[in-house]
Amino acid sequence: MGFLAPSLLPLAALAAIPVVIHILSRLRLKRAEFPSLLLLTTVKRERFSWLRLKELLLLVFRTLALLALLLALARPYVRHRLPGLGRTNDLVVILDDSYSMGRASQWQRALAVSRGLLSSLGPGRRAALLVASQAGLFNSSLLSPPSSFLPLLDSLRPSCTEAVLEPALRRAMELAEPAHADIAVVTDLQVKAVPSDWRPPTDVPVTLVSVSGPNANNAGVTRVYTEDRFPVAGQATRIKADFANYGPHLATRTAILTLDDRREEQAVTIKPHASATVTFEAVSADSGYHVAEVELRTDSLEADNTRWLAFRQPRRIPVLVVESPAVPATYLADALGADSSSVFSLTRIAAPEFGRYDPRRFSTVVVTDAAALSRPDWTRLGFFLQSGGSALVMFGNPPSDSLLLAGRIRFLGSARPSGFVSVASADTTHPVLDILKPADLSVARFFAHARLERAGGRVLARLSDGEPLIVAADDGRLVTWAFTVLPEFTDLVFKAAFVPLLHRTLLYLAGGGLVADYLVGDTIRAPVVGAGPVAISTPDGRVVMEPEMEAGRPEVAVARTGLPGIYRVDERPYAVNVFAAEGDLTQVPTGKLEKLGYRVWSASDSRQSPIANRQSSDLSPVLLWIAALAFAAELLLLAL
């Protein structure tokens, strides 16, 4: 049972008023003296039973009349036909327009099924059409006649997004519940499409209409990346691509790489339900931005056959090292290889000179001892970070302030353990540490360190005394080390992991090679130079946008990217790809769906659709009759 106007349901509580009045009147009875109860005792004994019964019946009839009347306002209904009350339900159709629906003729089948459902509704019935990728954006109300949606259906195409049915289901529920309408989802029943942790309410039937054919061989490109995580100019890097075969048969295809203006083809064989990686021979060594496109030819689902990569190869990374007499940057300079072959261009200055340098000339600032910077220096460093720079801050001597960089670093004090502590855990999924193993770091001993609070960042390594050792800020612009590179603090400087750790940290902070991999539907936020109009090219044309100031620097936001491909903002490329897992066409077992409470019907099933001509019954007239009868019974009792 459900209610068409559930917001009026609380009014039913008013039906308690007669009961409350009855109780109150009992509590507040007037008292009076009377000469003798001699006669009343006899009279009451005779009349008592009937009186009590009459009083009780009056209360029951009065409450029932009121309750029925108030419940009728909430318009209750049941989802089956009752004699004289049944009518065909309204229908909300959700069309799964994820890119997997574009396989072969599946989309055409989905449109045909949707047309059939809308056309099957009787006269006077209402319908709504929700497109999964745009749920809530349009067609958000039930309209009559349902056939008005047919022209819209003809104009729809599969999107390049993944199937996320839950928002559409929730929106559909909002429409269906008050109208006691049914919900039909036209989908290919992909495993990940149907939310397994979300059950449809029992009073709104949700029918999943499967339009998929038998499982087909589908293979797609799942990832394109550079061989070196942080490619630098002058060091040749190759492009690699991962491919997945979602089908049950061996897939032999041709993989085509287009790197800038070069093209390379390779044959790739992928086992059933497996993946394969191809390393292309073409190399990139020039500085600047590069675009790679990998295509896998060819199968019934095109959307996941092509994937793009945009990356940058910086020439040299200018690094400003701020050192103090107490913590010289000797070990640091040695590790970074201060010669012409190094990708880093080091400039070493003493801490008091920091105020005379414009840090914006540098990609990254390294502070060897947080205690060496004055308050104005910290303020200056904060502005530098805001304007797009990055910093590596190390702790040697305790600084005078506990809150640094406007609270981004919280210094809690110094720790000098008896003996030493070592690294207890390391997050090797982070780009800074992904080339290391925890054991590489755990061999190092730390004799003194700062105690830092995480302050919203991510702890990349933690010491055996529980204190954070390396903390990376969420925006990727600040890394804090709870130690400095002196043997008094740690012997890490003598370990093999030190150089890669330092290189990766600085490359990470400089952003070399890391160009975010966007998915269709994401918003690209691109920093630009200057406040003038910016030309943006997208896979389907060019637009000009005015930048907006964000965190003190101009940027443009390309909202809700709709197509995969390369987007260029001020000539800087950004790759936008489809969600790779959408290419997996494996279907969820219908038994599991039915357990969750869904009804499942295959469009190829010759039986009649379980949705067509479903009926429900409005209980309001029945309740009004009950109210009237109870009211009449009350009047009759009063007259007795």
Add this chain to the structure above:
Amino acid sequence: MPVPDTTRFLKPEVVAKLKGIDLKARLVVEGFLAGLHRSPYKGFSVEFTEHRPYMPGDEPKRIDWKVYAKTDRFVVREYEEETNLRAYLVLDASGSMAYSTGEVSKLEYAGMLAASLAYLLLHQRDSAGLITFTDKIDAYVPPRSTPAHLNALLRQLAAARSGGDTNIAGTFHQLAERVKRRGLVIIMSDLWDDPKAVLTALRHFRHKKHEVLVFHIQDPNEREFAFRNPVVLKDMETGREMTVDPRVLREQYQKDFDGFFATFERGCREAAIDYHRVTTDTPFDRALFSYLERRSKMR
């Protein structure tokens, strides 16, 4: 010259406004006697006024044989009264007698009636005594006929306070045994007790050769039961409480109430007891007439 209407002074609500029970009694009786001259109850006056020729229907015992011996004519004496009547005014002072919905409670009404009767009795040179009771005899003033006795009666009446339970039948039996010399027992009570037992007790008076006059006093609301909404009623004698819905009980209650009175009326008639049902808004003259009617029968 218009005759002043003294009957208004016989209304209980008017009399009740006066201070002092002696004044009230006097007002009632004087007003009653003044009105009597114009009333059809002329035959019940208390003083001799004239002889008149015998008419068929007159009681032979009222023929003045002395006049007949002298004049050889039958004449009858009018308004001759006797002086040897012994009257016992029996006043119920139980808790239920305090009930009042108007300006006069039942006890006040009964007190004023008793005072008036005492005044009248002594005025006629009869003897009057007073008994007040609740569940037992509370006060007993023996009958006297001296004018000064009136003060004693009135003092006792003024001192009467309602309260406590009632035991009418028991008290009447006790009283019937106590009063040795036959006389007129005038009972003023609401008789809220078992009718059967009360009637038996009244018959006990008759058995002792007493004449009995019962004023069954009620408040008008006792029958009307004019409560509108459900109410918790408290018995003024027992203190017991009962929740009642008057709208539902009223009809049956009134029927039973009338039956209650009818039982007394019938029982009293069968025992040759004068029974008068009065409410606290009944003018006193009706009660006094009742008395005189009974008095005349006792000649």
